[in-house]
Amino acid sequence: MKTAPQFFRHGPGPLARLFVFVLLSCLLIAEDLRFKYFPELRQTIGVVIFPLQKVAYIPIHIYDQIEGLVASFYLVEENIKLKQQYMEDREQLLKLHALQAENAQLRQLLGAVQRIETNTETKAVLAEILYTPRDPFNHKITLNKGGYHNIQLGQAVIDDKGIVGQITQLYPWSSEVTLLTDKNHSVPVQVLRNNLRSVVSGTGKNDELELRYLSVNIDIQPGDLLVTSGIGGVYPPGIPVATVLRIERDPADDFAQVISTPIAGVDRNRQVLILSLAQSVLDDLIETPKIEPQKK
Structure with a gap:
């Protein structure tokens, strides 16, 4: 360096x-x-x-x-x-x-x-709900099964819990169901506890049905289960319909007011079952032609 x-x-x-x-x-x-x-x-x-x-x-x-x-x-x-x-x-x-x-x-x-x-000998057909009414006072629904699928007027409609309604209008590929809660719809029922027979009718409300023309001292209690009686052949016997909610007895009236609530989900279903009619009902619906005697 x-x-x-x-x-x-x-x-x-x-x-x-x-x-x-x-x-x-x-x-x-x-x-x-x-x-x-x-x-x-x-x-x-x-x-x-x-x-x-x-x-x-x-x-x-x-x-x-x-x-x-x-x-x-x-x-x-x-x-x-x-x-x-x-x-x-x-x-x-x-x-x-x-x-x-x-x-x-x-x-x-x-x-x-x-x-x-x-x-029972009743057959069931699965159907899907197409339309539900927007009017709260219209208790009818439309299904995707109709006359083309061998559906007939008067057939009962149920879900997995109980009765939903009855087919009242029929079209080729659809049908209209009047719900159990409609004011003009009634179902023959009986009390499961004592086999008391009556008719339950709709009140126009989704959660309320009424048993009419029952005497004040009738043997019925809140909580009693109402099932179809099978009278008329439209509804098979033994299908749950409603549960008694309350009973109003007024000594001044001749009849008691029995209010029940439907068991089926009349406003919550998407699929339902259509039950076939009894043979006796089918015979009544079919008009038999009259055969006139031949003149000699």
């Missing part, structure tokens, strides 16, 4: 410089511990160079703002995608819940079909 010539050497040597700096450091340490003049000097220097620090940090702040703005754009886009994915997943979840509920109802209807076909 080449050393500088003696002519170009200036100032003290390295050891002297080291000694001076060590001595200066010791003096500064002693002064800071003993006299405490330097803290005020440091504060003064900090006040003077603060604006310069702010100016020096401006590029960093600008870079941070730009980076945050870019990140916010990515977050907004990601948030939109996540919301869209959430809505799609929510829709699929709702469809899954609807399918599960429909599957459970179909299983219950299948069990009802098996019970009915085992206990």
